Amino acid sequence: MKRLSICLTLALLVGCAQQPAKDDSLYQDLGQRAGIQRIVEGMLLNIAKDERIVERFRKVNIVRLRDKLVEQFCVEAGGPCRYTGDSMAESHKGQNLTPSDFNALVEDLIDAMDAEKIPVPVQNRLIARLAPMRGEVIGK
Amino acid sequence: MSYRTSLLLGCALATAAPLALADNGRLIATGGASNIEGNAGGGITPWAVITGYSEQGEWGATAFATHINLPDYNLDVAGMAVAYGNRVELSYAHQRFDISSLQHKLSLPDDNLSQDVFGVKVRLFGDVIYGDLPQVSLGIEYKHQNDFLIPSLVGAQRDADVEGYLTASRLFMGAAFGYNVLVNGGVRYSRANETGLLGFGGDRRDTRSLLKEGSVAVLFNPRWALGVEYREKPDNLSFAGESDWADVFVGYFPNKHLSFVLAYARLGEIATLDNQNGTYLSVQGNF
Numbered sequence: 001m002k003r004l005s006i007c008l009t010l011a012l013l014v015g016c017a018q019q020p021a022k023d024d025s026l027y028q029d030l031g032q033r034a035g036i037q038r039i040v041e042g043m044l045l046n047i048a049k050d051e052r053i054v055e056r057f058r059k060v061n062i063v064r065l066r067d068k069l070v071e072q073f074c075v076e077a078g079g080p081c082r083y084t085g086d087s088m089a090e091s092h093k094g095q096n097l098t099p100s101d102f103n104a105l106v107e108d109l110i111d112a113m114d115a116e117k118i119p120v121p122v123q124n125r126l127i128a129r130l131a132p133m134r135g136e137v138i139g140k
Numbered sequence: 141m142s143y144r145t146s147l148l149l150g151c152a153l154a155t156a157a158p159l160a161l162a163d164n165g166r167l168i169a170t171g172g173a174s175n176i177e178g179n180a181g182g183g184i185t186p187w188a189v190i191t192g193y194s195e196q197g198e199w200g201a202t203a204f205a206t207h208i209n210l211p212d213y214n215l216d217v218a219g220m221a222v223a224y225g226n227r228v229e230l231s232y233a234h235q236r237f238d239i240s241s242l243q244h245k246l247s248l249p250d251d252n253l254s255q256d257v258f259g260v261k262v263r264l265f266g267d268v269i270y271g272d273l274p275q276v277s278l279g280i281e282y283k284h285q286n287d288f289l290i291p292s293l294v295g296a297q298r299d300a301d302v303e304g305y306l307t308a309s310r311l312f313m314g315a316a317f318g319y320n321v322l323v324n325g326g327v328r329y330s331r332a333n334e335t336g337l338l339g340f341g342g343d344r345r346d347t348r349s350l351l352k353e354g355s356v357a358v359l360f361n362p363r364w365a366l367g368v369e370y371r372e373k374p375d376n377l378s379f380a381g382e383s384d385w386a387d388v389f390v391g392y393f394p395n396k397h398l399s400f401v402l403a404y405a406r407l408g409e410i411a412t413l414d415n416q417n418g419t420y421l422s423v424q425g426n427f
Binding site for chain 1: 165167168195196198226269270271313314317318319360361362
């Protein structure tokens with residue numbers, strides 16, 4: 001009995017020490033970092049042609065924005081990345097973005113993923129990860 | 141061109157011009173189609189969504205036409221709706237129910253029954269996609285049956301009535317093998333016979349009933365949906381049974397200006413004739 005409890009304690013300790021296996025299937029399905037970068041660049045190119053919201057990006061350093069978006073999408077997809085950008089609330093402060101602005105960006109993202117032939121269920125998983133950020137983006 | 145025609149044309153242009161400027165801030169298909177009563181929904185049920193694609197500070201407007209082809213009847217509907225700010229929707233629909241086969245059989249005085257439906261729907265809270273709460277809307281409809289002779293002969297009590305519905309809609313992302321699922325459910329407080337085409341209230345029951353209605357649709361992508369609908373109906377008239385309605389539909393939203401719904405509708409028994417199951421086709425334009 002005593003031996004059993006020692007075994008159990010050991011098992012628990014080992015279990016706690018190990019990181020739970022991270023689910024990176026979305027990261028893989030998006031084509032890893034290279035695939036995510038193609039999606040982000042496609043989205044930014046779509047935005048550049050999108051007269052509804054292009055003005056919102058007029059003063060933005062696009063190269064930095066691309067790098068931070070790639071990091072963020074990578075983290076959200078469960079990939080081995082670290083997000084080094086500002087918080088969502090911080091980076092959108094003072095812009096007073098509308099729900100329509102947010103949806104326009106979603107549409108540009110979907111078009112970019114379509115162009116990369118990302119299957120709809122994979123697209124839905126990424127959008128589901130990003131949609132909860134809407135509250136920190138609009139009306140700030 | 142006569143004075144009258146040019147006046148009409150002028151009015152049409154005057155109303156169309158500002159509408160053409162309407163923004164489409166919402167995502168595709170989130171305005172739903174137009175149901176047979178003119179408000180945003182599926183085919184036979186309302187959704188909590190507001191017609192068109194208006195977001196905060198934007199206007200939207202839709203017009204639609206629907207044809208339901210049944211073994212013994214046809215239903216034609218045309219109507220329009222305007223919406224503001226993803227908040228409120230005003231709708232109008234005119235329904236014409238062709239009963240010529242029944243007319244021959246029973247030597248009836250009319251070959252059709254028609255009805256006008258005026259509706260207002262208000263989004264109370266929530267959003268169909270974003271945030272924690274589902275989108276919940278309250279709707280009120282004023283219905284006026286225009287050919288009341290036949291309905292009055294079979295026991296209908298009045299030719300006009302007001303009814304309300306409360307409905308909730310929510311998109312569940314990736315819920316069906318990774319595909320998004322739209323769920324709508326609500327209750328209606330109504331005494332309309334065959335949605336009002338046979339008047340309101342009856343010899344068997346003249347008070348409003350609480351009726352359940354809802355639909356579930358899978359979105360294969362943002363432009364294609366496959367779903368089912370169900371609408372409970374009261375049974376106020378003793379001369380014939382009234383069936384609950386159901387359908388299976390395919391919705392296609394090629395862009396934010398046009399949508400199509402094709403359905404197989406099971407409308408059951410209508411005015412003594414059973415097995416009224418047939419095809420439903422609806423086209424909506426968004427301005």
